[in-house]
Amino acid sequence: MTNVLLDVKAISKNFGGVQAVSLVDFDVRKGEIVALIGPNGAGKSTVLNMISGVVPPTQGEIYFEERLMANVPGSQYAGLGITRTFQNLQTFDDMTVLENVMVGCHSRTQSGLLACGLKLGQARREEVDMHHRALQWLEIVGLSSVANTLAGNLPYGMLRLMEIARAMVSEPKLLLLDEPAAGLNHTETADMTNMLKRIRANGTAILLVEHDMDMVMNAADRIVVLDQGEKIAEGTPAQIQESPEVIAAYLGTEEVMQTRGESVG
Numbered sequence: 441m442t443n444v445l446l447d448v449k450a451i452s453k454n455f456g457g458v459q460a461v462s463l464v465d466f467d468v469r470k471g472e473i474v475a476l477i478g479p480n481g482a483g484k485s486t487v488l489n490m491i492s493g494v495v496p497p498t499q500g501e502i503y504f505e506e507r508l509m510a511n512v513p514g515s516q517y518a519g520l521g522i523t524r525t526f527q528n529l530q531t532f533d534d535m536t537v538l539e540n541v542m543v544g545c546h547s548r549t550q551s552g553l554l555a556c557g558l559k560l561g562q563a564r565r566e567e568v569d570m571h572h573r574a575l576q577w578l579e580i581v582g583l584s585s586v587a588n589t590l591a592g593n594l595p596y597g598m599l600r601l602m603e604i605a606r607a608m609v610s611e612p613k614l615l616l617l618d619e620p621a622a623g624l625n626h627t628e629t630a631d632m633t634n635m636l637k638r639i640r641a642n643g644t645a646i647l648l649v650e651h652d653m654d655m656v657m658n659a660a661d662r663i664v665v666l667d668q669g670e671k672i673a674e675g676t677p678a679q680i681q682e683s684p685e686v687i688a689a690y691l692g693t694e695e696v697m698q699t700r701g702e703s704v705g
C-alpha cells in the first residue's frame with residue numbers, strides 16, 4: 441500500500457485564454473500537512489477548486505487513493521473522504537452553530553438529507569450519529585458553549601472555527617483549506633494553527649492554502665510554491681525559506697504575503 445493519498449499529475453486550467461494553472465504536480469501523503477503558497481493570482485484557489493471537484497482541469501489528472509477523480513460527481517467527494525472550506529466564509533446566519541455544522545454530515549450519510557428529515561430506521565440512526573459527531577467537533581474547536589447560538593451572532597474568528605468543525609464531521613481523510621487564517625488576529629491564527637495540528641494528529645491529512653507565513657512555517661510538513669500558475673519550488677519549510685526562486689517570486693511582496701482577508705478568487 442502506498443501512503444500517497446492525493447496525487448496531482450500535471451494539472452492545468454485555462455479560463456478562456458487566462459492560463460490560471462500550468463502543469464502542476466504534487467502529492468499529499470497520509471497524515472501530513474502540505475501548504476500551497478504563492479503571491480495573489482498564483483493559481484492556489486484554482487488548484488484547490490480542481491482537487492475538490494468544483495472546476496474540472498483543462499488537462500492532467502487527479503488521483504485520490506489511486507482513484508481517478510475525473511468522472512466522480514462533486515456530491516460524492518465527502519463520501520470518499522475529501523472535504524473543504526472556502527476562501528470566503530460560507531455560513532447560514534439564521535441557523536444555529538450546531539445546525540451549520542450538521543450540514544457537513546449530510547453528504548456522508550447513506551440515506552441523504554431528505555430521509556434524515558423522516559427520522560426513520562437507518563436515517564434516524566444516522567441523525568443521532570451526526571448529531572453526536574457535530575457536538576464532538578464543536579467541543580474540539582471550542583464552540584460547545586455557543587452550539588445553540590445563531591451563526592449570524594458569532595464573531596468572525598468563531599465562524600472560521602465553525603467551518604473547520606463542519607468540514608470535519610464527515611471524518612475526511614483529506615481536508616482542503618483555502619486561507620483559514622484570513623481575517624484572523626494573531627492569537628486566533630495561533631489557535632487555528634494548533635487546531636490544524638490536532639486534526640493531523642487525529643489522522644486527517646491537510647492541504648492548506650494560506651498567506652500567513654507563521655501558520656505555514658509552523659504547521660506544514662512540506663510546502664509547494666506556485667507563481668503565475670506554475671510550481672516553482674517544493675520542500676520543507678526550511679528549504680523553502682532559503683529557496684532563491686521563492687525569494688525572487690516574493691521579493692517586494694512582503695506586505696502582500698502578510699495581508700489577511702485577501703478577496704481574490
Ligand code: ADP
Pocket residue numbers: 455458459460478479480481482483484485486487704705
Ligand atoms: P490565487 O488563489 O493564488 O490568488 P486564483 O486561483 O484565484 O489565484 O487565480 C489564478 C488566476 O486565474 C488569476 O489570474 C485569476 O484572475 C484567474 N481566475 C481564477 N478564477 C477564474 C475564473 N473563474 N474565470 C476567469 N479567470 C479566473
Ligand code: MG
Pocket residue numbers: 484485486527704705
Ligand atoms: Mg485564492
